[in-house]
Amino acid sequence: MKTSYLLLLLVLFPLTILGQEKELTRKEKKALKAKESEAKLHAIYILIDSRHFIIEIVTVISESGDTYRVEAANNFFAIDSLNSNLQLSYMASHGSNEKAAGRSDNLGGINYGDKTGITINGTIDKYEIAEIKPGKPIRLTGSINNITGGNSQFSMAVSSSGKANVTITDKFGKRTSFEGKIYSFEETSIFWRR
Secondary structure: OHHHHHHHHHHHHHHHHHHOOOOOOHHHHHHHHHHHHHHHHHHHHHHHHHOEEEEEEEEEEOOOOOEEEOOHHHOEEEEEOOEEEEEEOHHHHHHHHHHHOOOOOEEOOEEOOOOOOEEEEEEEEEEEEOOOOOOOOEEEEEEEEEOOOOEEEEEEEEOOOOEEEEEEEOOOOOEEEEEEEEEEOOOOOOOOOO
């Protein structure tokens, strides 16, 4: 009888140990999270370096700091090789409400007037990606030679979650800032002529 209990214990004890997963310590969890974040940041760096991405804009920020939610389907910033396209259809969805509220048609210093939005379309003159720093967003600066004339500067910061903050300064020094999420052209839901 003792032998059968001993055999049963010898068989069951290793099975109970194998069935238990080791609980990660707080330090191990933190290290794992940091590695995952670093891997995501590296993937985003490769995407930015490829010059084939789109930012689906969900928030536009005026020079005075007012924020406006917008539909990503109509608002985007795309970089495709040496070409760039910023499309903001802000006034199409907010124009009449802003006028009714007594606010001007001026967002980020760019006067929309009766237009339904803004487009900055052109070729990229400068494109500089800062070195990756662990735990910090990837930073990119550049300039766009607009097909309508003039030059616009842009700066961008993208976190490991894909959240992008972009500021574009036009040829008159007026700024427009926006936030959104970065995607490859294959991942985006926005139809954009490439």
